[in-house]
Amino acid sequence: VIRRVALLEVKQDVRDVAVIVSAGGEIDSGTVDTLVSHLESALEAASDHPNRVLVLELADVTYFGSAGLNAVLGCYERGRSGGISVRLVASNAEVTMPIEVTKLDNVLRPYRTVTDALDGTDEQR
């Protein structure tokens, strides 16, 4: 029996500066629930965090469709209403292209690297 490699892996890292969630693999309607539950707990962690910053790193995501977009957008909106700055990190076309073609780049404004995200500031919109 071959061990099936999980399609999506999500890690949460609570650092001094922020809560960092890293996702790798394919995000579709079959895997998005995993991401959503991780984002729920990360938002909780961030609300307890002194800096109230949640960095979501998607650099290793190889498929990102509307399911992923909706999950990330939901997280962003809930963070904003809870006073948490949700910062997205992605420079790979698999992720940036769907964001750009749906004109969500104005909202989500992905950072190129985690460092940029940690340095970045929230812009009030």
Place this chain on the structure above:
Amino acid sequence: MTEDAERGLPAAVFGADPDVGRDLAQVDWAVTPLGPPSGWPLSLQTAVSILLSSRFPMWMAWGPELTFFCNAAYRRDTLGRKYPWALGRPASEVWSEIWDDIGPRIDRVLSTEQATWDVGLLLFLERSGYPEETYHTFSYSPLRDDEGHVVGMLCVVSEDTQQVIGERRMATLRDLGSDPSVIRTEEESLAFAHRQLGQNLRDLPFTLTYLFDEAGDARLAGASGIRAGHPAVPTVLPADGAAIWPVQQAARGEQVLLDLVGAKYSDLPTGDWPEPPVKAMVVPLIERGGTSSGFLVAALNRYRPINEKNTGFVLLVAAHIAAGLGSARSYRTQQKRAEELAELDRAKTRFFSNISHEFRTPLTLILDPVAELRGRSSGLDDQVREDLDVVWRNGLRLTKLVNTLLDFSRIEAGRAQARYEPVELSAVTTELASVFRSAVDRAGLDFVVDCPALDEPVYVDRDMWEKVVLNLLSNALKFTFDGSISVRVRRQGNDAVVTVADTGVGVPAGEMPRLFERFHRIESAHARSNEGSGIGLALVQELVHLHGGTITAESAEGAGTAFTISLPFGSAHLPVASVTPTGGSRAASGVAEPYVQEALRWIPGDDTDGRPIHVAESAVTPDNAKLPDSGSGTTARVLIADDNADMREYLSRQLSGAGYRVDTVSDGQQALEAVRAGLPDVVVSDVMMPRLDGLALVSTLRADSRTAAVPVLLLSARAGQEASIEGFQAGADDYLVKPFAAAELLARVRANIELARLRNHHARWRTALVDSLQEAFFVCDDNGAVIEVNAAFTDIIGYGSDGLPYHLPFAWWPSPDTDPEAYRQVESAFAELLTEEHGNFTVPVNHRDGHRLWVTVSFNHATDPETGHRVTVGTFRDVTAEHYTVQRESALASLNQQLAQADTLDDAVRAAAEELRKLWRAHRVVAVTLSPASAETGAPQFICVGEPSQWSHLPPRTQQMIRSLGEGDLLTPDTAQPGMAAIALQHPRGVLVLHIELTERRPFTAEDHMLLTVLAGRLGQGLQRVHQLDQQRETALALQNAILGPAKLPNGFAVRYQPATRPLQVGGDWYDVVDLDDGRIALIVGDCVGHGLAAATVMGQLRSACRALLLENPSPCAALVAMDQFATRLPGARCTTAFCAVLSPDTGELVYSSAGHPPPIMVLADGTTKLLDGARATPLGLSFDRSRPEYRETLSPRATLLLYTDGLVERRREPLDAGIARAVDLVQQNRDSALDDLAMQVMSRLAPGGGYQDDVALLLYRQPAPLEVEFPAEASQLAPTRAALKGWLSQAGMDADQTLKVLIATGEALANAIEHGHRALMEGTISLRATAFAGRVDVTVVDAGSWKTPVSAAHRGRGIALMRALMQDVIIQPRASGTTVHMHTRIA
């Protein structure tokens, strides 16, 4: 521990196939000579392993008992129920039923170590519980043990059963439809069909056809494979009795599958088999309309299972037979109808002629004495006189009626003898009208005669014209009660127009179309009289038509009626022979009398005495019913010729006083004319007279056979012997010298009359005989001039004795200008008549009225006993009818031939129109098909031969004629308009109307009528047949395609096969696509020499062989090398060309080798083209070189490949390269089309004008083959499906950026589909199809759910937004059954 391990089995031996391997493992090998598998030699293990891993059917035998092994493919295709029993048993036991066939072959392999090869061998396998007819192509090859000794054999086999049987049945169906001759009768049709069925005694061991008769009994009508008189073949099967065959079910239209068991079915013939059939099918023969006209009993092949394929074949056979019967029956019906119509027509004409003649003689004998009685001044009281008047008037009416009928029958028979003379039409018409004036006055009507003189004469036959005008006037008077009747003559262009109008009751609009119809009486409550035969106006129309004119009527009910006649000026439109250059003046003839008498009787309150008006009574007697002067009983007539008036007076007084009727003339010339006008009993002539003297008169009379017998008494003042000798020499009968005594004159006259009567008794007898001859009789003198004719002569060709003598060239000869061929024929025949002693010939002649006749002439030479001159005596009869019968038969034959050659309905119609044009030497023939479709568009389908035209260019009158014919009775010619004829007939797409415009204005005779009817009937039937053949052709094509290629094509290929256009037959081209074991695909296109079943058989074998070889070793060059050897042994296989390639679909790598085949065409995505012309070598079976070249090529992404046979590109008088270049261009231009569309384009656009002259096979492939994935609607399927798409996009040559776009867009569509699938049905499946074109990729996603329009939340619309943003032309089609998303992206 597993069982296998317990037995010490190395798992790998049977591991290649889990199913068969498990069953092999179950075998108790210890009891076989081979022992437990653990002890098997390596060679056996290898052989078993290869066997099991192959997907091609194989079995093998090993060891001393030839122990049997087989693989899964063999189990499926061949072994049937013998599995798994057969495993591990001796081969001789497994195949005991065919061991006689295969045992010796196996022995040969084992002893000679040489492989065997059998193609299409018939073997009776008992794998399904009964012996089964099967065909196999197989090779036995030796198997060696570890030491190299032959210890077994391997059989690679492909079963050809379906193909062999399919070809055999197709041949039978094709033969059934192949009868080139036209089947006339049901018997011929059935005999032909059963002859064909008798050729296939394998599928149909015997067949019987029964047809139902009127009583419902079934009568034997045909059989194959069984002798007549066999107990199973009763000639009659009673409708109700328990017959051997199920009559009642068949009559109800039911099919029956019968078991042929029991004593009544004993001793049945076996067909081509050792045992008799055990089942038969009884199939009703259903005719159009759905009734069962009989049934077919078809014994079935006992060696094949009963399934849809087999019964379907019998149904097709029955359908063929039923169609043939239908054709024959409809032909028979149409033929019969045509004959009945013609017979009716002939009978009618005969009746009219007979009855009219029969009436005339008694009428004459009634009217003459009545006229005489009425003329008496005394002895009659008033009552008697009144009664006589009644007799007189009614006699006249009857005479008029009889004359009219006779006129009709003359016109009908083409024997109306018109004599057209130039007249001043106004004057003639005025004169005729004046006859009616008193009657019109008496009726209290105004009579307007407005006929100013015309400046040009009109040619009319006076008698006919009188009838025209009198009929119209009589008609007007009959229906007019107040107001006026008018007669007007005017010039209008090139016509003289005569109008007869009234202010009478008028004609109801509904009756107008039938106004001129014969015997049709307009029922009018308001008329002066109810008398009338209903033929007056019909006669008027016929007479006007004879004059080349037209008559029309306009009428308004209650307002009046106007008849307008147009007659052309001049004589150009009239038959030359009937035209007289000068006209004579003449008083109104007796024709008018009956009209006026009749009209006067209508006028109420008038006590007319019925006295004739301006008309001599004698003229009333019908003119051609004059009683001949029959001799003794009647008064003798004397003609006196003398220039001295006193002498004339004296002679006249003397002879009248003696009771003779006397005519007098004043010179010889007048005497001659008087004699010719009517023979007197004696001529008394002076010798000395001006112009023509007595002697000359005598010799002239004697020179003319008609007058030679008239006795002549010469009177002369010259006495003496010489004078009398001179007189006698001249031919005078007697000679009297003046002065003479009155008594002597009377005695001489009396003596001469009596002598002449005695002498002429014989001559009269002869004349009577000659005149009574049914055949025409004539005498020619030695110059060829016709000097005597009889009545039949006149009746037949219209030239009478009054025109004698007739000189060469005769007026009845065809014109050398317009009909040179007929003229030559007559001329040379007549030359023979003058030179030969006797003989006969058939020639065309023209009747006086211009119509064409055919006569058969017999002639003999004789010497005139009186003059000693040589004369020719001839008779002839009218063989026009026979001639036209022959003509009809040959026209039918010619039409049949044309119909047999026609491929399409239009071809057939055009050919038939051309036949009609030639037959009638017509100016133009148009064929118009009126169908429901054409009724909508307005312009029917139009075919024209002769002078070109179009529907829109036809005169409205002709268009109307065609349209109304199309709605009227079929097969009823319309010849109402002179110079035209038209007929309507059944066409498979509607009604066909043929319209003929004749070149000459000639009557369309009864024979023409019949001929047209028969030809049209035949054409109607022929069109049905062409239509059927067309459909049969399509059936044959479908069948052929079915046996040609692989049953199921791998994805991504398009193939076509088209046989040569004509004749339709199986060809030698083939294509094949074979899935190889390793995922590769073999492509083969080949072309055997020749056509027909032989070439097809060779093709089938080569195809099977090539397939088997490639499955064995997927190397194109190895396959072709092996085919070389095969081809040298298979007759007819040499010179086959073939192209063979193996494709790796994932990389596009193509390995190929060509045996003299035209190079395939490759077109890359960017339009670059390339021919696969490497690795070319000789066609199969020519080279003995054991190697062939092989070449590699890579199909780059979205490249298109076309394999074809030379029929596609080869054209006469053109190098092959040009054709190939055309194909290259076409593929290049259409590289963005779907493969099926491209295949259609190639087949249609490369087809030459007349269709393909050779078979064409073609095969198209585009790299990569479309991706087709189906998966259950579960989210876990998304990732693997995307992975598959990603791999395919890379094969399709997409770059990373576009790949990502397609993946995301498709991912969204798939995710949506899953959501729908979930909602709709848990078990729903989703399919994804991606197709590559040169410049784009299409993606289609289909689910079984319903699309939910995303309105509620913004995020639901995001998926569609993504699709639309990333792909082009995103189309979402929500349907009840599921939703389809279609989108594509261009590739730069």
